[in-house]
Amino acid sequence: MSIVVQKFGGSSVADAGCIARVASRVARMAEAGHQVVAVVSAMGDSTDDLIALARQINPALPQREMDMLLATGEQQSIALLAMALLHLGRRAVSLTGAQAGVCTDGLYSRAKITHIDCRRIIKELDTDNIVIVAGFQGIDEAGNINTLGRGGSDTSAVALAVALEAELCEIFTDVEGVYTADPRIVKKAWKIPEISYDEMLEMAAMGAQVLQPRSVEVAKQYNMPLHVRSSFKSSRGTIVKEVAKVPREMEKELLVCGIAHDLNILKTTIFDAEDNSRDLARIFLLLAAENINLDMISRSSNRNGKQDISFTTGRDDKQKVEKLLKNLMEEMGLGGFEIVDTLAKVSIVGAGMITNPGVAAGMFQILLEQGIDIDMITTSEIKISCVIDETRVNDAVLALHTGFNLDAEDK
């Protein structure tokens, strides 16, 4: 009998009615003859409510205790979903991350899964139980609760699917699949039937907000097919797999498979730092020590014999970056720094780019025609990203979608 892992996000289990619907969905999969493991997130906004309460008590939000606190959100969801399945007359049992054998590295609030001891899950599946596992959490060697960071339930689901040698991992979400661009912006966007791990990774990392990038990395590493689909509809979504089948109507123009954008961009520029690699490395080591995730980086020597350094991070990191650089100003003899939080990033993604050198030029040309200034640029083998003013994001996404022949003909 094959195992299927199904993951349901917070909006899918937001209230009693939603939980009952999810239970029906899980029960149907079991009735179809599969052993089912359901991975769930915390209900709706419950995590935000807990964070607000914690902030009243200790604004520093100490990480070990935040993990202890936030892990209760998923624990409530799994108990309630198991109750809903029992109410449908199914056998079901809920397991916390610790009980499910999800072992983590001990890094509070952003732990990584080191391995999964599946014995308890398999024992429960073999006694005909549907197993409900708390996403987002695991337990470290010392027995402490760790959380995987926001969106970590996707990673929990994929890691469990891999460990259980599942046939498939279904990710239920509030969108119907992966689109060529955000359908709220681009009316002619369409659902991509199949996409490769690498393309999905670029789409996800660029802010497509459908799947957590780490979960796609794990799926790619172990070649676990993912099915991203709607919690509310039964239609087929997007399959993420190693080699995506190219839709026939797209064959002649498959340079770009999608346009992604991300408003969570904070750009920091350091002026007139000493022009040596030691200072450059020092700054980035200190940023890493503060657990600040960097995205784009650029540096250039300037006319004063010094260097200017720019990098982007998430907007949440603004205070940490500001504090760090203030402390470094005098010590490192920096000329000054500037932090801008009114920028956004648009990206084009597609495996077809590798073999086609004109794609970057095409992107710049399209943005130019719209009168959109390009700030930073990064490129990889399958995507090109430009930082632009946040007020021009919709114009950029629309123009790129049309310019790279992605507009659906029947819309």
Place this chain on the structure above:
Amino acid sequence: MSIVVQKFGGSSVADAGCIARVASRVARMAEAGHQVVAVVSAMGDSTDDLIALARQINPALPQREMDMLLATGEQQSIALLAMALLHLGRRAVSLTGAQAGVCTDGLYSRAKITHIDCRRIIKELDTDNIVIVAGFQGIDEAGNINTLGRGGSDTSAVALAVALEAELCEIFTDVEGVYTADPRIVKKAWKIPEISYDEMLEMAAMGAQVLQPRSVEVAKQYNMPLHVRSSFKSSRGTIVKEVAKVPREMEKELLVCGIAHDLNILKTTIFDAEDNSRDLARIFLLLAAENINLDMISRSSNRNGKQDISFTTGRDDKQKVEKLLKNLMEEMGLGGFEIVDTLAKVSIVGAGMITNPGVAAGMFQILLEQGIDIDMITTSEIKISCVIDETRVNDAVLALHTGFNLDAEDK
């Protein structure tokens, strides 16, 4: 360095402000040079909210999943209290029941603690941490979460105090200690400075609602002194210990140390059951199988050559009792049954009763003078209880408090 266990109930940690106050209290005990273990309940009404949500999803409230769900309440409290202590600059760490090594017998929703593996707690205390432990919960041999039943946090605290060989276990509550009667009813009631385990047990079991009876049993078994005191005031409360020192002004009249009452009484009477021990035993075995806790029991042979059987339980058990007896009516040839939920129980408690045969007669006489009818009666070596109409409880408590010379002179 001596260990002190402090237990805080749900009303003591109801919101962020309350949690901050509890943190100050715990920190002061640590500053006084003790190693402190704090045991906390779920915040205010959070448990009731979770039960209401679960009822929407599965009215049967399946026990394993209810324990999984309800255990999150204490897990949130411990994380928040630890954060509050960190905010005060203290070292603190929270532990779930499982992490604290609280091992239970696997009986969901009413588990008993089998033993406590204190290694983790001691390790944390020895690294100068204040340890915050989730009350009300433990883990069974199979790794499932069990809860101890309502009020189980008292038992968690006392069991931890015993296992850690603590010097003292302080129980913080919303009353200032154990009173000779409910001060809301009896203006002249006064706080008992010291009370023996047995007397406390009778007071607690009779509905004084200060301490869970199981916690007193554990304390008595291991001779662990308890200090029952107010969360909101710093005054001394009531010490519960093996041999209570009699207050000097009471020496001449220490027959009764307190008057307790309990409104949670459901009386069931079975008429015309077959008059043999087999049927009597069968009925009570079936009640036990439904986990219905019995309090008072009486039986009498009647004129029809049959027996009538009466017993009391908590009012929560009404539906279970009704269903069970309906099923038994025909099978056992019962004449009928009656369930009454408008009764209450008043009790007089005191170690002095053992050697004084006139006490019961005195109680009946006092109730008689008030025109209060007595229904069922039970007696033990240190208490006498009478079931009366619930509308006459206050009159009964007041009259007994006066009649047994408990009225404080300065009030």
